Amino acid sequence: MNGVMLGLMYALVALGFTLFFGVLDVVQFAHGDVLTAGAFVGLAAYAALLHAGVQAAVPQLIVVVLAATFSMAILGAVLGRVLVLPLKGAPALNTLLATLMGGTALRECIRLFYPGGSQPQRFPALLPTASWSMGRFNLRVDNLLMLLAGVVLVLGLSLLLRRTRLGLAIRAVAQDEETARTMGIDFRRVVLLTFAIGSALAAFAGVMNGLYYNEINFGSGLLLGVIGFSAAVLGGLGSFTGAVLGGFLFAGLQTLGAVVMPFASAYKDVFAFAVVILLMTWKPTGLIGEELGERV
Amino acid sequence: MRPAQAGARAALSAAAIAAVAALLLYGFLAAESEKTVGLVLAGAVVVVAGGLRSKVLPRLVRAAGERAVMSALAIAAVALIGVFHDDPFVLLLMARALLVLVACLGLHVQLADAGVPNFAGAAFFGVGGYTAAVLGHGATPHLLVLLASGAVAAAVGSLLLLPLLRTRGHYAALITIAFGLLFRTFLEVNETLGGPQGLKLGGLRLLGLSFNDDREIHGVEISGYAFYCLAAVALALVAVWLVRSVESSWIGVALDAVRLDETAAACFGISIGRWKIAAFTLGNAIIGVAGGLSAMMVGFIAPNNFTFQESLVLVSILLLGGLGNLAGLAVAALIVIWLPEKLQPIQEYRYLLFSVLVVLVLVLRPAGLIRRIARRPFGSLAA
C-alpha cells in the first residue's frame, strides 16, 4: 500500500514534468516546489476555515483541495508566462537554471514568509480514519480514498488529452509547434493551460502528501521534484504512460531498496537514485524514450 | 614602445588596479555599521561601472596583462591579510571567499569551458573535506592530504563519467543532481563517516607549523587564520594559473569545440568523451582540494554543509559573474560570501536573494550567458 501510494504521488508529479516537456521541450525544475506551495496553501486555507468556525471535515477537505489546486494552477501559469516562455529561444540550460532558481525562490518564500515555515507543519487528517482488517492486511479508508482520487485524476487527464479539444491542441503542440500554430492553435494559451493543469496536479499530490504523512515541510518539494523528474525521465520524457510507469517504478525501487537493505532503510533513496543513474546510462533517453536525433 | 617602457607601464597599470581593489576591499571588510557597508558598496559600484563605461578599466587590464594583474592582486591580498592580522572574523571571511572562488573555478572548467553541467559541486567539495578528515589525523604529510582531497574527489566524480557521457542536456543535469542528493543521504546514514554529526579535523600542519595556533611575531599578534588565508591565496593563484593556462592552450580550443558543436568537433578528430572526462575530472579535483583546505580550516565537517542548495549557490556565482568571465566570477564570489555576513539583515534572505538575482540575469540578460571569447591570441604573431 505504501509503495502504491508513493507511486501514485510520484506519477502525478512526473505527469507534470512530461506535459511541460512535451509541450515546450523544457524541464520545469520548480515543479516540486509548486507541489509544496500547494500543500501550504491548502494548510493556510484549512487554518482560515478553522478561524471562520468551519469544523466539518468534508467542506474542509473540499476547500483545501480546491484552494491548493486552483492557486497552483494560477502559479503554474504565471511561472510559465514569466519564467519559461521568455526563455523559449535560449539554450535549454538557461531554462533549467531559471526554473531551478525559481524553485529555490519559491521554497525560500515558504520558509521565510509562512508563519513557522522553517519547521515541519502539522497537516490535518481530513479523511476518515477508519480501517478494514482483512486477515494480515490493514486497509485504511483514507489511503484508499486518496488512491481512488489519484487514479481518477490520472484517468481524467488521459481522457482530457485524448478526447477533448484542449487535449488535442496540447498533443498537436507537443508534436509540432510550427504546424500547430499554422492550424490556428493559440500556442501561448495552450502552453499556459498545460502549465496550469500540470501544476494543479502537483498541488493535489502535495495535499495527498500532507494527508498521508500528516505533515508538510518546506524543503520536501526539492526531493519530490527530483524524484518526479527521474520518474518522468525513466519512462521517457513526453510520454504519458511513461510518466505513470516511471512513478511506480521509482516507488518500486525505493521499496526494493528498503527490503534489500533492511538495516538502513534510509539507504533506499541512495539505492533508488543509483539505479536511476544506471538506467539512464543504459538508456539515455528513458526506457520508453525517443531517439535523440540531430539534423546534420 | 620599448620593452622597458612597456614593462613599467604594465607594472603601473597592475598596481593601479590592485590598489583600487585593495582599498575597496579594505573598506568593505573594515566597515562596522551597515550604513558604512552600503556606502562602500555604492562606491564600489560607481568605481567599477565608471571604469568599465569609460573604458579605463579594460585599457588598464590590457596594458598590464593577466600575469601582472594576478600578481598585483595577490600582493594586495597579502597586504590585506597583514592589515587584518589579528581579526579572525575578517580573515575567515577572506579565506572562505577565496576557497569558494577556487571551487567555482573548478565548476568553471566543467561548465563554462567544456559545457558539462555539475549540480553536485558542493558534494565534491564535501568529498575533499571528508578525505582531509579521514587522512588528516594520520601520518600523511598535509600537503599530500590536500592533493589527495582533490584526487579522491576526481575519483568519485569518475563514477559519473559513463552516465554523463551517454546523456545530454537536462538528462546530464539530472545525473549530477541525483548524485548530489544521493551523496548527502549516504553521508547522513553512514556511521563510519560520522553520520549527521560529521567528523572533526585537526587543522593544517605544514612544514612543522600548525596553522591553527595563533602566533606572535616581533610582538605582533597574528591569528592562525592568517596562515589559512595565505594558503588560500596560494591555492587561488595556482588554480587561476591552471585554469587560464588550460584555457589559453590547445586544450582550451578543444574544450570550446566540444562545448559549442560536438558534431563538427567530432568531424575534426576531437574526442568528445576524452575532453569531457578531462574537464570534469580536473574540475572536481580543483573543487576537492578547496574542500580539503576548507575543512581543515573550519575544523569539522558535516553532511549539512553539502546540500543541493549549496551546489546551486556555486552555480549561481558562476552565472552572476557572467559565464566565462573570471573577473566577474571573483566579484560574484565576494558578493555572495561577504554580503550576507556584513549585512546581517540579508543573511536569512540570502538564498532567496541570489535565486531571484540569477533568475533576473537569466531572463533579462540571456546574452550574459553566452561565453565571450576570453582567449587572447596565444601566439606571438598577435594581430
Next chain:
Amino acid sequence: MSEPEALLVCQRLTRHFGGLVALAGLDLQVRRGELLGLIGPNGSGKTTFFNVLTGLFPPTQGEILFAGTSLARATPQATYRAGITRTFQRSRLCLELSIFDNLAIGAHQRLDHGLAFNLLRRRALREQADATATAARDLLEIFDPPLARRLFEPMLGVAMIDRRRVEICRALMSHPRLLLLDEPSAGMTTEETTRLMDDILEVRRRFGDLTIVLIEHEMSVIERVTDRCVVLNYGKKLCEGTFAEVSADAEVRRAYLGLT
C-alpha cells in the same frame, strides 16, 4: 594507360532512418586526385552520403574502402584521421570563437594536446600557435585575403559568405586527402561562386594530392570545374561520367524535370 587509382570505393552503401531509405545500395568510386561532382535532386541522399562517409551515421549495409582501409564502422574522428574532411550544408562554425580558433580546430591532428606540453612548455606552445596562424593566413590569403588580417577577431562579426570560405579553410588545415564540399556556394552570387571555384582549383594545384567531392546545384559550376560527375536519385547512383555525358542522359533529364 594505367587504371586510374580509386581512392574511395563505396559498395552497396545503404542507410535507413526508420522507414525512410536515404541511401539505397549506392555504388560509387572516387579516383585519386579528381574533382568529382555529386549532383541530384533534393533528397537524393547527397548529404546523407557525406554523413555516412564521415562516420556520423553508420551505414545500415554496405562497405566503404578508403585507400584500402574499411571505414564503414569508423567514428567521425577516425575518418578525420584517415584524411577525410568536410564542410557542412548549414555552416557549422563556432561563432563565439575567433577565426583562428575555428581554423585551429581544423588542424587538430597536427597539434599537441598533452597536458604537460600545454601547461609547462609554453614557448613551444607559442611556436606551434605561430606556425598554425601562419598556415591559417596562407589559406585565408587564397580564399579571403581581408580575413587574413583579422585572424583573431570573433567569428560573430564575419559575414555569411566569408564564413563559408572560413569553413572551407578549416577543412583544409589538416592537409586532407579527401575534401568533401557540401554546397559551398550556397547563398553566393555568380561572381562570388566563380571566385570560390577559382580558389578551390588554386588550392588543388598547390596541395597536389587533393581529391575533392563537390555537392552542387549550380550546373554551370559542375560543368566548369569537375572532372567527372555522379548523379544520385533516391539514394542510388543514376548515372556517372563527365558532365557532358551525364547531362545528355535521358534518365537524368527525366529525374531533373524542368531543370534543363
